[in-house]
Amino acid sequence: MAIIKNGTVIYAEHPTNHIVPGVTTKYIEEDIDLDNVPLNGGVLIKTLALSSDPYMRYRMRDPSIPMFCPVVPLGQPLDNFGVGTIVRSEDPAFKPGDFVDGFINFQEYSVWPGPPEQQHVLRYLTKIDRAPGLPATIYTGTLGLAGKSAYSAYDVLAKEKSLESKVLFVSGAAGPVGTFVVEYARICNPNLKIIGSAGSAAKIEILKKIGCDVTINYKEQDTAAILKEHGPIDIYWDNTSGATLDAALKNMSFFGLIVACGAISAASNNGDGSIVRNFEEVFQRSIAIRGFVYGMGEPAKVLPEFYEKATKLVLEGKITSREHRFNGLREAGEALEVVHSGKNTGKAVIVVRDE
Amino acid sequence: MAIIKNGTVIYAEHPTNHIVPGVTTKYIEEDIDLDNVPLNGGVLIKTLALSSDPYMRYRMRDPSIPMFCPVVPLGQPLDNFGVGTIVRSEDPAFKPGDFVDGFINFQEYSVWPGPPEQQHVLRYLTKIDRAPGLPATIYTGTLGLAGKSAYSAYDVLAKEKSLESKVLFVSGAAGPVGTFVVEYARICNPNLKIIGSAGSAAKIEILKKIGCDVTINYKEQDTAAILKEHGPIDIYWDNTSGATLDAALKNMSFFGLIVACGAISAASNNGDGSIVRNFEEVFQRSIAIRGFVYGMGEPAKVLPEFYEKATKLVLEGKITSREHRFNGLREAGEALEVVHSGKNTGKAVIVVRDE
Numbered sequence: 001m002a003i004i005k006n007g008t009v010i011y012a013e014h015p016t017n018h019i020v021p022g023v024t025t026k027y028i029e030e031d032i033d034l035d036n037v038p039l040n041g042g043v044l045i046k047t048l049a050l051s052s053d054p055y056m057r058y059r060m061r062d063p064s065i066p067m068f069c070p071v072v073p074l075g076q077p078l079d080n081f082g083v084g085t086i087v088r089s090e091d092p093a094f095k096p097g098d099f100v101d102g103f104i105n106f107q108e109y110s111v112w113p114g115p116p117e118q119q120h121v122l123r124y125l126t127k128i129d130r131a132p133g134l135p136a137t138i139y140t141g142t143l144g145l146a147g148k149s150a151y152s153a154y155d156v157l158a159k160e161k162s163l164e165s166k167v168l169f170v171s172g173a174a175g176p177v178g179t180f181v182v183e184y185a186r187i188c189n190p191n192l193k194i195i196g197s198a199g200s201a202a203k204i205e206i207l208k209k210i211g212c213d214v215t216i217n218y219k220e221q222d223t224a225a226i227l228k229e230h231g232p233i234d235i236y237w238d239n240t241s242g243a244t245l246d247a248a249l250k251n252m253s254f255f256g257l258i259v260a261c262g263a264i265s266a267a268s269n270n271g272d273g274s275i276v277r278n279f280e281e282v283f284q285r286s287i288a289i290r291g292f293v294y295g296m297g298e299p300a301k302v303l304p305e306f307y308e309k310a311t312k313l314v315l316e317g318k319i320t321s322r323e324h325r326f327n328g329l330r331e332a333g334e335a336l337e338v339v340h341s342g343k344n345t346g347k348a349v350i351v352v353r354d355e
Numbered sequence: 356m357a358i359i360k361n362g363t364v365i366y367a368e369h370p371t372n373h374i375v376p377g378v379t380t381k382y383i384e385e386d387i388d389l390d391n392v393p394l395n396g397g398v399l400i401k402t403l404a405l406s407s408d409p410y411m412r413y414r415m416r417d418p419s420i421p422m423f424c425p426v427v428p429l430g431q432p433l434d435n436f437g438v439g440t441i442v443r444s445e446d447p448a449f450k451p452g453d454f455v456d457g458f459i460n461f462q463e464y465s466v467w468p469g470p471p472e473q474q475h476v477l478r479y480l481t482k483i484d485r486a487p488g489l490p491a492t493i494y495t496g497t498l499g500l501a502g503k504s505a506y507s508a509y510d511v512l513a514k515e516k517s518l519e520s521k522v523l524f525v526s527g528a529a530g531p532v533g534t535f536v537v538e539y540a541r542i543c544n545p546n547l548k549i550i551g552s553a554g555s556a557a558k559i560e561i562l563k564k565i566g567c568d569v570t571i572n573y574k575e576q577d578t579a580a581i582l583k584e585h586g587p588i589d590i591y592w593d594n595t596s597g598a599t600l601d602a603a604l605k606n607m608s609f610f611g612l613i614v615a616c617g618a619i620s621a622a623s624n625n626g627d628g629s630i631v632r633n634f635e636e637v638f639q640r641s642i643a644i645r646g647f648v649y650g651m652g653e654p655a656k657v658l659p660e661f662y663e664k665a666t667k668l669v670l671e672g673k674i675t676s677r678e679h680r681f682n683g684l685r686e687a688g689e690a691l692e693v694v695h696s697g698k699n700t701g702k703a704v705i706v707v708r709d710e
Contacts, residue, residue, distance in 0.1 A: 261638055263634065266635040275630055276631040279600065279629065280618035282615040283615040283618065284423040284648065285648075287646045291639070291642045296609070
C-alpha cells in the first residue's frame with residue numbers, strides 16, 4: 001500500500017427539485033496514505049458497495065428544514081448504508097478482512113468514525129457473518145435497509161392482519177422494499193391476492209416474476225379502476241403517497257390497514273405530486289394507518305432476528321433480488337437520481353469496487 | 356286527536372355543493388289521521404327533536420356515488436338521529452308516553468318502521484330512561500351521536516395513550532364532538548395541554564370555557580405557527596382534514612396518534628378544501644392514524660356503558676353542552692346547512708316541538 005487517489009463524492013449544492021449529478025453531488029479525488037492515515041482508535045474501511053435510497057433526497061436539503069433524518073453538511077462526503085472490508089484497525093471489535101455493514105462515507109477508503117463534521121446521527125458499523133455465495137451488494141438491498149424495512153414493518157404491523165385478509169396492494173412494488181413485501185406476504189399467507197403497481201414495462205415483468213396476481217403500470221393504466229375490479233383492498237403497503245394513495249383510499253375495505261413506508265411521489269416532486277385528496281375515506285372506511293421509519297418503534301423489535309430469518313429465505317430462493325448496478329463512485333450521483341426518476345430496474349447500488 | 360297537518364321535510368334535489376334550504380330540502384304538509392293511521396305492528400312517534408350532523412351532506416348525494424352511509428331517496432322524508440315520544444303502539448316493546456331515541460323521519464309525526472322506501476340501513480328505535488332535569492334535546496347531541504362518537508372513540512383509541520401524553524390538539528373543537536373530546540380528555544388526564552381550534556370569536560369563547568389551554572381561530576391565526584409554539588402534538592383529534600390536518604402533520608410528535616373523526620373541510624367544499632399535502636409526515640414521524648365511523652369496530656364495544664357513564668358526567672357538570680336551536684321543521688334546511696358554513700354556535704338541533 002502507499003499513497004493513492006481516494007475517490008470521494010461530496011454533497012456540493014442543495015437541489016431545488018431533483019438531484020443533478022455533478023451539481024448536487026461532485027466526484028473528487030484526494031490523496032490518502034493507506035498505511036499511515038491516523039485511525040484515532042477506529043478503523044480504515046475499504047468500501048465495497050453503497051446503497052442508493054430515495055430518502056437520501058431528504059438528507060440533501062437546506063438544514064433549516066427540520067426532518068426525521070440529519071442533513072449532510074455541504075462540502076462533506078455523502079454517507080449512507082453500505083458494506084466494506086476492514087483494512088486496518090485500532091478498534092478491538094474489528095480486524096483486517098472483516099466484512100462490515102455500516103453507515104459509510106461515499107469514499108473508496110474512509111476512516112471510521114471520521115472527523116466530527118462527518119459524524120452524523122446514523123453512524124454505526126457492524127461486523128457481519130456473510131453467508132457463503134451471496135454477493136456483497138445484497139447487504140445493501142435485500143439484506144440491507146430495504147429488506148430490513150420491509151421485513152420488520154410487515155412482520156410487526158401487517159402479518160397478523162394478513163392472515164385474515166384477501167387482498168394486498170403494494171405500490172412501488174418493483175423496488176427492493178416492494179419485492180420483499182410481495183414475496184414475504186406470500187410466505188405469510190399463500191392465499192392472498194397480491195396487486196402490485198410500478199411505472200415501466202420492465203418493472204411490470206418483475207412483478208409477474210415475483211408472483212403478483214395483478215399488476216398495474218400506473219403510468220399507462222387506470223389504477224383506481226383496476227383496484228376497484230380486484231379489490232377491496234385489505235392491506236395497502238404505500239411506498240408512493242400521492243395519486244396512488246388516493247386510488248387506494250377509494251378502494252379500501254372497511255377496517256383496512258395502510259402501512260405508510262414512503263412517499264416517493266412527494267420526495268420526487270416539488271408541489272402537486274404529494275397531494276392527497278381522499279383523506280376523508282380514512283374515517284368513512286374506519287381505516288388504520290401506520291407510518292414507520294426504519295429502526296424505530298415497534299417494527300425495530302424484530303430486527304435482531306432479521307439476518308438469520310431473511311438469509312434463510314434468500315438462500316431458499318423465496319426472497320429474490322435484482323440489482324441495477326452503478327460502477328464506481330463516479331456514477332454515484334446518477335445512482336442517487338434514478339431512484340426518483342424511476343429509471344432504475346432493481347435495487348440501485350453503487351459498486352465501489354469489485355471484490 | 357284527529358286529522359291534522361303533518362309537517363315533513365323531504366329531500367328534494369341533490370346539492371352540487373352546499374345544501375340550499377328550500378331547494379335541496381323542502382318543507383311540506385300532509386294530512387295525517389293520528390287515531391287511525393295504520394301502524395302495521397309498529398309505533399306512531401311524536402318527534403321532539405332531530406339532530407343536524409355534518410355527515411347528512413353525505414346522505415344527500417347522487418346514489419351512484421358509493422359511500423359508507425345510505426342515501427336518502429329523492430322525494431322521501433329526510434331521517435336522522437332524533438328523539439320523540441310514543442303516541443300509539445302495536446309493538447310490545449313500546450307503550451304510549453315512552454321517550455325514545457332512534458333514526459326518525461323529519462316529520463312531526465311518523466310511523467315507525469315506515470313504508471319500505473323509508474326504511475334505510477340505519478333505522479333503529481330504543482326506549483331511553485331519561486335522566487330527570489335533562490332536556491330532550493341533549494339526547495341528540497351530548498347524549499346522542501356526537502357524545503357517543505366522542506366517548507367511544509376517545510375511550511378506545513386515545514385514552515390509554517393520553518395518559519402518557521403532554522399535548523392534545525382538537526380541531527372543530529367547539530362543535531358537540533369537539534367539546535366532549537376536550538372535556539373527556541381532561542377527565543382522563545388532568546395534566547394534558549389541550550389546544551382547540553375553531554372558526555369564530557364566539558366559538559373561541561366556548562373553547563376557553565371548556566378549558567382549552569390554547570385556542571386557535573383558524574380563520575384569523577396561523578394554525579401551524581401556534582402548533583409549533585405549543586407542540587409537538589401527541590394526539591390530534593381531526594374533525595376537519597384539509598389545511599388544519601396539514602398543519603398538525605407538520606407538528607406531530609414521533610409516534611403521535613391521529614384520530615380521524617371527520618373531514619368537514621371536505622364535506623363542506625367541492626375540490627380544494629379536502630387537499631392534504633403533508634401526508635409524507637405520516638411515515639417520517641411514525642404516526643398512527645385511526646379512522647372510525649360511529650357504531651362500528653372497536654370503539655363500538657364501549658357503547659353499552661355510554662348512557663350510565665356519560666349521564667353521570669353531564670349531571671356532575673364535567674361534560675357540558677351548548678345548543679343552537681332551530682325551531683320547527685320549517686327551519687330544518689337551515690339547521691342542516693349551518694353545520695357546514697360554520698354559522699352555528701353549539702350543537703345544531705331542530706326542536707320539532709317544545710315538550
